[in-house]
Amino acid sequence: MATVEKMPMLQEGYEKLSADLKRLKAERPLIVDAIEEARAHGDLSENAEYHAAKERQGQVEALIGDIEDKLARAQIIDPKELSGDKVVFGATVTLLDDADKPVRYQIVGQTEADAKTGRISYNSPLGRALIGRSVDDEVEVSVPAGDRYYVVASIEFI
Numbered sequence: 001m002a003t004v005e006k007m008p009m010l011q012e013g014y015e016k017l018s019a020d021l022k023r024l025k026a027e028r029p030l031i032v033d034a035i036e037e038a039r040a041h042g043d044l045s046e047n048a049e050y051h052a053a054k055e056r057q058g059q060v061e062a063l064i065g066d067i068e069d070k071l072a073r074a075q076i077i078d079p080k081e082l083s084g085d086k087v088v089f090g091a092t093v094t095l096l097d098d099a100d101k102p103v104r105y106q107i108v109g110q111t112e113a114d115a116k117t118g119r120i121s122y123n124s125p126l127g128r129a130l131i132g133r134s135v136d137d138e139v140e141v142s143v144p145a146g147d148r149y150y151v152v153a154s155i156e157f158i
Contacts, residue, residue, distance in 0.1 A: 006075040008089045008122065009109035014076050017111060021067045024060050031057045070111060079106075082157040087130045089122050092158055095139070095150040102153060107131070 009017075031053055038050035079090035087093055092106045105120045107130065113121035120127045129141045130152070139150045 004073055007070055007073040007109060007111075008075045008077050009070075010090065010112060011076050011078065013109050013112035014071070014074050017067050017071055017074075021064065021071065024064050024067070027060055028057075031060060079157045084157075085134050085155065087133045087152065087155055089131075090157065092156045093130055093152060094154040094156075096153050098149055103150075105130075 034053040035050065035057065038044075038047055038053055041047055041049065044050050077090045079092070082088060082090055087107065089107050089109075092104065094102050094104045096102055105115075105118050105126070107122050107127050108119045110121045110123055113119055113124065122128070122131060125143055126139075126141050126148075129139050133139060133152050135152050135155060137152045139152065141148045141150070
């Protein structure tokens with residue numbers, strides 16, 4: 001029997017996906033109207049509006065299916081309820097780079113990751129390297145720009 005892999009995410013990520021799903025479902029009737037209007041113009045073989053609307057309909061349906069799957073497998077984790085001395089999903093980690101410059105990341109789900117805001121996926125190279133580490137552990141990460149070295153300075157659950 002196949003097991004369903006849970007998809008960890010923060011409450012914030014779950015709510016964002018739910019809002020995206022609601023928005024996409026609201027777009028469905030508008031796409032149907034666009035298809036009907038394009039059909040009314042006659043010959044469908046050379047009707048760019050019709051083909052564009054059908055393509056958008058396919059994209060929206062695929063996105064809806066993908067989001068519904070993610071929400072069905074969602075495992076919501078609240079970092080405030082976590083504790084410990086190891087890096088886990090939801091933890092906020094302060095690292096020191098080679099120049100002892102602090103960088104701070106929160107370990108989040110794939111749909112919530114945004115490195116610019118300090119949120120990295122648990123599946124990213126750095127995220128995988130950090131999971132299970134403790135304060136003062138050295139971390140080596142191979143990224144496209146080359147190897148990076150960090151020291152775990154602190155672990156918070158905020």
